[in-house]
Structure formats: C-alpha cells, structure tokens
Amino acid sequence: DVKVTQSSRYLVKRTGEKVFLECVQDMDHENMFWYRQDPGLGLRLIYFSYDVKMKEKGDIPEGYSVSREKKERFSLILESASTNQTSMYLCASSLLRTSRENTQYFGPGTRLTVL
Amino acid sequence: QQQVKQSPQSLIVQKGGISIINCAYENTAFDYFPWYQQFPGKGPALLIAIRPDVSEKKEGRFTISFNKSAKQFSLHIMDSQPGDSATYFCAARRGVSNFGNEKLTFGTGTRLTIIP
Numbered sequence: 001d002v003k004v005t006q007s008s009r010y011l012v013k014r015t016g017e018k019v020f021l022e023c024v025q026d027m028d029h030e031n032m033f034w035y036r037q038d039p040g041l042g043l044r045l046i047y048f049s050y051d052v053k054m055k056e057k058g059d060i061p062e063g064y065s066v067s068r069e070k071k072e073r074f075s076l077i078l079e080s081a082s083t084n085q086t087s088m089y090l091c092a093s094s095l096l097r098t099s100r101e102n103t104q105y106f107g108p109g110t111r112l113t114v115l
Numbered sequence: 116q117q118q119v120k121q122s123p124q125s126l127i128v129q130k131g132g133i134s135i136i137n138c139a140y141e142n143t144a145f146d147y148f149p150w151y152q153q154f155p156g157k158g159p160a161l162l163i164a165i166r167p168d169v170s171e172k173k174e175g176r177f178t179i180s181f182n183k184s185a186k187q188f189s190l191h192i193m194d195s196q197p198g199d200s201a202t203y204f205c206a207a208r209r210g211v212s213n214f215g216n217e218k219l220t221f222g223t224g225t226r227l228t229i230i231p
Contacts (some may be wrong), residue, residue, distance in 0.1 A: 106158030
C-alpha cells in the first residue's frame with residue numbers, strides 16, 4: 001500500500017515564524033503535491049514537484065516555497081507565517097504517467113494554526 | 116476562479132436512499148474526472164473516476180454519470196449507508212503537460228450525512 005506521511009498532525013506557530021511542513025512517501029512516486037484545504041474552498045494546489053529539485057507553482061503559491069532534495073521527501077515552507085495561513089495542509093503523491101488515469105495518494109494532513 | 120463547481124455544499128440523506136452530488140466544469144481540456152472521499156481526520160482517497168469518452172461508470176453502489184455536452188458530471192450513491200458519511204470532492208485533470216505531470220482541480224466539497 002502507498003503510504004504518505006506528514007511530520008505533524010497538529011502545529012501551532014506564531015505570526016512571523018518560519019514553518020516547515022514535511023511529507024514523505026514510500027512508493028517511489030515522481031509527482032508530489034501540496035494542497036491547503038479550507039471549508040467552502042475545497043482543496044487548492046500550492047505547489048507541486050514532478051522530479052527532484054523540480055517544482056512548479058500551483059494556484060496559490062504566494063507566501064509559500066517548497067523543497068525537494070530527495071525523491072521521497074517534499075517540504076512546504078512558510079517563510080513568515082501569517083494568520084491567513086491557518087489551514088489544513090495536505091500532501092499527495094502520484095506516479096508519473098503521461099496517458100492514463102493516475103491516482104493521487106494523500107497524507108492525513110497537518111492542521112496548522114498561526115496565532 | 117473556480118473551474119470546477121460542486122453542489123450541494125452539504126447533503127443529508129436517509130439510510131437506503133440515493134445521494135446525488137453534482138459538478139460542472141468549463142475547461143474542455145479536462146480529460147479525467149475522479150471523485151475523492153474524505154473521512155474526518157483522514158486525507159482524501161480516490162473513490163471512482165471516469166474519462167469523457169464514456170457516459171457512465173459504476174462500481175458497486177457508486178456511479179458516475181457524465182454529460183460531455185453539458186460539461187457536467189455527478190456522483191450517485193445508491194442504498195446510502197451511515198458509513199458513506201464523509202466529504203466528497205469532485206476533481207478534473209487539466210491534461211498532461213510536457214513534463215507528464217498531472218494536476219487536479221478540485222471542487223469545493225460536499226459534506227454528506229446519512230441518517231438512520
């Protein structure tokens with residue numbers, strides 16, 4: 001079974017702090033994604049990566065950066081946390097397939113509260 | 116800009132009834148339409164998916180109906196059970212880029228509650 005793990009289930013940080021959210025997948029997937037989930041807004045893509053050291057902006061990248069130094073690990077960085085970044089953050093991974101259905105596998109999420 | 120519109124936001128159905136969740140899209144480049152199911156405290160998980168070259172796909176009690184001309188698709192849950200209570204997200208894939216990656220655009224979610 002595919003397993004996507006996230007470093008923390010709950011996190012509380014102060015405004016202005018630098019925050020690292022870590023995600024690890026154990027199925028050798030090429031693609032990794034970071035989403036945030038907010039009530040009424042669904043899942044919105046922040047960043048994704050299709051290879052080590054490669055990244056592309058999603059729909060809401062402002063205030064975030066990412067790092068992918070190893071294939072299995074994808075980090076989301078909040079350079080200076082703000083209260084409007086309080087949210088549930090979900091990591092996902094998928095295989096690199098060019099022409100077929102491809103499932104994204106999600107981690108359990110990290111609920112981040114910025115005070 | 117919401118590219119996939121989902122309704123209703125919440126739904127209450129009696130046990131044994133039919134649950135119906137609707138989604139509409141605008142981008143005709145979308146080529147794959149999955150539904151994800153999310154239980155409290157868990158990440159979303161793929162439930163069922165359809166490609167636009169078929170009008171219906173059924174897996175057990177779950178059916179996707181797809182109307183390409185109307186750019187709409189819906190999830191039907193037959194004989195709904197309390198264990199189906201969850202949040203459901205429709206999604207659409209934007210098509211494959213030169214890098215072969217696959218991004219999904221999600222709807223806003225429907226919280227389904229099945230009452231006894």
